[in-house]
Amino acid sequence: xxxxxxxxxxxxxxxxxxxxxxxxxxxxxxxxxxxxxxxxxxxxxxxxxxxxxxxxxxxxxxxxxxxxxxxxxxxxxxxxxxxxxxxxxxxxxxxxxxxxxxxxxxxxxxxxxxxxxxxxxxxxxxxxxxxxxxxxxxxxxxxxxxxxxxxxxxxxxxxx
Amino acid sequence: xxxxxxxxxxxxxxxxxxxxxxxxxxxxxxxxxxxxxxxxxxxxxxxxxxxxxxxxxxxxxxxxxxxxxxxxxxxxxxxxxxxxxxxxxxxxxxxxxxxxxxxxxxxxxxxxxxxxxxxxxxxxxxxxxxxxxxxxxxxxxxxxxxxxxxxxxxxxxxxx
DNA sequence: ACGGTATTGTCAAGTCACCTGACGAATCAC
DNA sequence: GTGATTCGTCAGGTGACTTGACAATACCGT
Numbered sequence: 001x002x003x004x005x006x007x008x009x010x011x012x013x014x015x016x017x018x019x020x021x022x023x024x025x026x027x028x029x030x031x032x033x034x035x036x037x038x039x040x041x042x043x044x045x046x047x048x049x050x051x052x053x054x055x056x057x058x059x060x061x062x063x064x065x066x067x068x069x070x071x072x073x074x075x076x077x078x079x080x081x082x083x084x085x086x087x088x089x090x091x092x093x094x095x096x097x098x099x100x101x102x103x104x105x106x107x108x109x110x111x112x113x114x115x116x117x118x119x120x121x122x123x124x125x126x127x128x129x130x131x132x133x134x135x136x137x138x139x140x141x142x143x144x145x146x147x148x149x150x151x152x153x154x155x156x157x158x159x160x
Numbered sequence: 161x162x163x164x165x166x167x168x169x170x171x172x173x174x175x176x177x178x179x180x181x182x183x184x185x186x187x188x189x190x191x192x193x194x195x196x197x198x199x200x201x202x203x204x205x206x207x208x209x210x211x212x213x214x215x216x217x218x219x220x221x222x223x224x225x226x227x228x229x230x231x232x233x234x235x236x237x238x239x240x241x242x243x244x245x246x247x248x249x250x251x252x253x254x255x256x257x258x259x260x261x262x263x264x265x266x267x268x269x270x271x272x273x274x275x276x277x278x279x280x281x282x283x284x285x286x287x288x289x290x291x292x293x294x295x296x297x298x299x300x301x302x303x304x305x306x307x308x309x310x311x312x313x314x315x316x317x318x319x320x
Numbered sequence: 321a322c323g324g325t326a327t328t329g330t331c332a333a334g335t336c337a338c339c340t341g342a343c344g345a346a347t348c349a350c
Numbered sequence: 351g352t353g354a355t356t357c358g359t360c361a362g363g364t365g366a367c368t369t370g371a372c373a374a375t376a377c378c379g380t
Contacts, residue, residue: 048336
């Protein structure tokens with residue numbers, strides 16, 4: 001039995017809507033990334049943790065800075081940091097200059113996880129390139145970035 | 161030529177991770193879709209409602225069928241249906257054959273919203289095509305679909 | 321006709337990824 | 351030095367899901 005719906009009087013059933021297509025692409029990529037991270041011993045890493053791994057500075061960053069860069073609220077990011085701290089990927093150190101602030105820093109384990117995640121994502125992209133064409137995957141990346149930039153420019157101007 | 165960064169081992173910031181890229185593409189598309197639906201008088205439509213609009217049959221569908229097609233649990237889908245019912249997009253009618261089941265059917269308003277959503281998404285894609293190249297957008301779509309199929313084939317066999 | 325099993329949809333409760341509002345502590349601006 | 355601002359946390363809420371339990375109904379073999 002086919003899992004396809006296909007009985008709707010409309011012809012283009014195979015035309016999967018754009019948001020669904022993007023979501024599926026994200027989901028399969030993330031599933032593979034997390035599966036392989038887990039495989040390598042980096043357990044408990046979830047989607048939202050990327051906000052830290054992606055934006056943290058080598059010498060550590062303040063929570064507020066991380067929140068700003070990731071676009072999350074500082075409360076949300078604080079929770080993510082607590083979670084990562086519990087798993088041993090980051091640590092909170094008091095800022096010697098500003099006693100209100102704490103500096104969030106990757107532990108050794110955190111740095112290794114960061115490197116592993118980058119490597120796995122590159123590997124996934126390379127495998128796609130091998131099977132579906134290097135120029136086609138590269139083109140997809142570029143067009144996606146342009147699409148995002150284009151739509152943000154269209155929607156953004158209202159934002160102050 | 162363009163501002164592209166070669167992968168020379170330099171940790172250039174412009175290499176946005178794939179999951180983030182897909183998520184951003186989804187977000188800007190969905191923002192535009194919902195903004196324009198709202199503009200046309202179709203209010204209260206949210207992301208999860210697509211599970212109904214995408215998979216419902218013209219003559220109506222059972223909740224269980226919709227859940228199966230969308231991949232959601234029937235509880236989750238039931239909640240979505242209740243929400244859409246409250247906004248007047250769908251209605252629950254008892255199945256005359258099977259008294260356990262209820263048939264979920266689009267109202268006139270629901271059908272108009274469905275048509276509008278399809279039209280808006282086509283329009284968004286066409287505008288991208290005009291500004292960024294028809295073949296490039298078409299290519300992105302095809303490659304994305306292949307990527308999803310490829311990854312699902314890779315991940316799928318181990319499941320179940 | 322009857323008892324066992326499978327199916328339909330709903331209720332309850334929990335998880336994850338966010339959000340806003342309120343707040344004490346520390347720093348900055350004048 | 352007093353007031354305003356900034357830093358991170360606590361409390362509580364929402365949206366989009368999940369699993370488990372359940373009554374009502376339908377199906378099936380005897």
